[in-house]
Amino acid sequence: MSPQTIRKVVIPEFGDESKVQVVSAEISDPEPNHVQVKTIYAGFTGADVNMRKGHYPMQKKAPLTPGYCLIGTVTQNGQGATKFLPDDLVASLTVYDADAELVNLPEKYLIRVPKGLDLQQATALILDWNTAYAMVKNSAKVKKDQRVFIHGVSGAVGYATAALCRLQGAQVYGTASTRNHELLREHGITPFVYTDKKWMESMNELGGADAVFDALGFESWDESYKILNCTGTLVAFGGNSDSLKGEAPRSQILPTVKLLARNLVPNAKTTKFYYITKDDKDFVTNLQELFRLLGDGMIKVPVRSVTDLDDIQEAHRSWGKVPGIGSMLVRVSKDAA
Structure with missing residues (x-):
């Protein structure tokens, strides 16, 4: 041709x-x-x-x-x-x-x-939901009755992470714009405003989070680590805070090194960084499982x-x-x- x-x-x-x-x-x-x-x-x-x-x-x-x-x-x-x-x-x-x-x-x-x-819903599964699935199932291994905290919980990956955690039976909390708080509550998610930092006090009063998912990066990773319980897992998956504020992005190299170096501290907390690629060994099987969940009406x-x-x-x-x-x-x- x-x-x-x-x-x-x-x-x-x-x-x-x-x-x-x-x-x-x-x-x-x-x-x-x-x-x-x-x-x-x-x-x-x-x-x-x-x-x-x-x-x-x-x-x-x-x-x-x-x-x-x-x-x-x-x-x-x-x-x-x-x-x-x-x-x-x-x-x-x-x-x-x-x-x-x-x-x-x-x-x-x-x-x-x-x-x-x-097909609109299926398209969103390829990147947004597949990223969330790998983090929930493989990185954090979220279980029933655990407390989970998600930054940007109204966003594409953030909401997918919340929905999959709730499917596991977890309690979900997170930060989001106030305009989306009522809608998030309707979906069983407890929302907070990021900037006032009240989420830190509230999560620690509850006993800390079993898992935190943080796409903001930099200072936010330090804050997220502080709300983990004694055996919690922090999953970082981006450094979006600068872009969301309209600022030129900073290098993520040193913050990522600092994030992972926390694993050298002798305690039971864990930090991980997740980045999806089409060569991941579970990429295809995870997406096929998401297609099944969508087809069976288990996720919307x-x-x-x-x-x-x-x-x-x-x-x-x-x-x-x-x-x-x-x-x-x-x-x-x-x-x-």
Whole structure:
């Protein structure tokens, strides 16, 4: 086949939202062992925002096409790719390139999506909920009746973590914007305001947390460690505090070293840092289990906003400001509901 013309998002240089463009470009046939996928929905996260600013760890140089994950349909296979047929529904953690009508991806990184799932909810499972699942089940091993504290509990990963902890029978507390507190209480979560620090006193009065999940980083990791009970686990999974305040990000190297060095202190507390990759040994099995939970009605994935590809600048402008709880998506295919 000859190259096809598609529309995709391009960040030609780093900067504010105006740097994000939708352009026409050509895509060639897939290389050997690759599959061409027509994107239906792409996830939209803080990673996209930080890539646009040029602040994401070890990211590509501009120009680049963002989009960390997608669900779409197979259009054609490259030589040696035989696992999927045209029109098969697949998911992938792409890291880049999901904000495009067509994308060529290695076959080994595609996961079949069961029929009948809500595709918006399923898209949010790939990155947001899969990150949460690994932290809850593998890193912290949350159990029934434990006390869990989550920073940013109304966000995409934060809410997913809360929902999965509650599924385990844990009591969930966390910090969030006051505009979301009533909604969080309806979901069985006890919310606090981060800035007044009353959450620290309250958690310690309860006896401390069995697990704390903290994506803010830096000083927040020190504070989170202080609310652990004597055998608690702190799971760090980002350093978003600077981005949320609109400030240039600081290096996470020394804070991460300090975080993990706490394990050298002779006590039963534990600190961990989690970063999801598509090569994780449990990535596929965890996602398949999440697909099963969604299909069985065991989880419901809130989606706070869906932005069309043409409005991608608005997604960047509104990140961190959209009320409600849950994930944000980009609708790439014009045929998507």
